[in-house]
Amino acid sequence: MSTELMPSSRARAALHQDPVGTLMEEVKLKPQYHPVLRPNGMINLSGALNSLMTDWMATYSEKEPLSMSECLSYGPLTGSQDLLEAAAGYFNRFFSPCEPIRAEHILAANGVTSLMDMVAWTLCDPGQGVLYLTPNFFMLDYNMTVRAGLTTIPVSTLDLSDPFGSNGLSELIRALDIASSSALEDRGIECRVLFLCNPTNPQGRCYSPQTLEGLASCILSTSSQQNVHCLYGMSKDFNMGGLRMGFLVTRNPVIKAAASQAAWFTWLTVASDKFVTRFLQQLDVIQDYLDNYCSRLTEAYRRTTTALNKYKIPFQQADAVFAGQFAGCDRPGRFRLVYSQDSTVVELAIQRIGQALDTLSAGQ
Structure with a gap:
């Protein structure tokens, strides 16, 4: 009669130690937003991603190919x-x-x-x-x-x-x-x-x-x-x-x-x-990157805060969306919102949040 060997005690403990990782994997399986193919798809503002300079980096990478x-x-x-x-x-x-x-x-x-x-x-x-x-x-x-x-x-x-x-x-x-x-x-x-x-x-x-x-x-x-x-x-x-x-x-x-x-x-x-x-x-190339990035990030922040104000969503100035528990926050109802991506998509996500909050308020 064979015996099924279980993972170590520390490995078993780790199975229940990372709710964020589990949630992130679940989110990846959801239909993701696309303006044409999936206009009602999920928009993820939780990940610390920075896509504002994708075009710049693509151009740089093509100019600096690696010999594999x-x-x-x-x-x-x-x-x-x-x-x-x-x-x-x-x-x-x-x-x-x-x-x-x-x-x-x-x-x-x-x-x-x-x-x-x-x-x-x-x-x-x-x-x-x-x-x-x-x-x-x-x-x-x-x-x-x-x-x-x-x-x-x-x-x-x-x-x-x-x-x-x-x-x-x-x-x-x-x-x-x-x-x-x-x-x-x-x-x-x-x-x-x-x-x-x-x-x-x-x-x-x-x-x-x-x-x-x-x-x-x-x-x-x-x-x-x-x-x-x-x-x-x-x-x-x-x-x-x-x-x-x-x-x-x-x-x-x-x-x-x-x-x-x-x-x-x-x-x-x-x-x-x-x-x-x-x-x-x-270093001079990096300086050019940072100059462009700061300009784009400033504009993205302006558009994001304008949208938050439009939908009367309170926010803390200069916040870098994860639920507060996932940001180590001891106050409920706080989220991290990452705006360093396509501002049009971020604005749409904020519109959805505003509409959801209105629906919640109407139901109270």
Whole structure:
């Protein structure tokens, strides 16, 4: 008599740990909107996709073709030297670090999701805690817990006067201190990491330099750059999610060396390495892209907010649509709305939302 072997206990637990992923897969199976073929199809405003520059990137890609015969062999685990040097040049040009970033500070991997798992494994032991501010990136909790076994400690900012500006720094630090102390005293969880998205996701707000410096010195109890580790991906700014390219930037050689031990599971493709290297080496081309993108994004935001006002849908200024529970929000009835796609389609989706809200109101 044969016995059916079941998945491991951790694998069985993961089956019920990702409601967002399950929902996203269900959404993909629904008939999607097409202005002619499926005018009543589903419009998905939930995904952090950026299609405003698809035409620009298509033109660029056609001008910069890859020789696939050069992409068939294995490449370096954590990125070629050319890629790391190009990434350093990009970060120095467009992020203005206080001290120049060098190639030796960078590790490349197949996307920020993989890097979050890598960093969780590198910085923490199972059961230790990760503080993060909410609302936040909806996959953060899953990415930091499903394999590394960490415990996430959400800290709501909705009642804080200004979690982003320097005037609200003391209030923000107090909220984080309370959450960290409560986790230790009530649950025995030691918080090892403070995870920030900057700009914030989903609000689309940037923390002030004073706030970031204050958090580093007060929460981390140090001003050392050795304890600050940054993740950056090519998916959002450049809509290159299909290339699976992300970077860990750290000035801590021990952390980088330890993270590199997990890079066998985050190996880049040679095609991604070569394409992104070539792109990041062309800083003036990137500047042209960003200039055009900022202009288009500004117009998309204007059209989106105009439509929201037209249908009397309240919104928070500069918000980056996921239900609040999927954005780590502790208040019901809040959604993330992504407007970096065809504005005509976004306006139609907002019209549908407005009509649905009117129907709900009429039925009350």
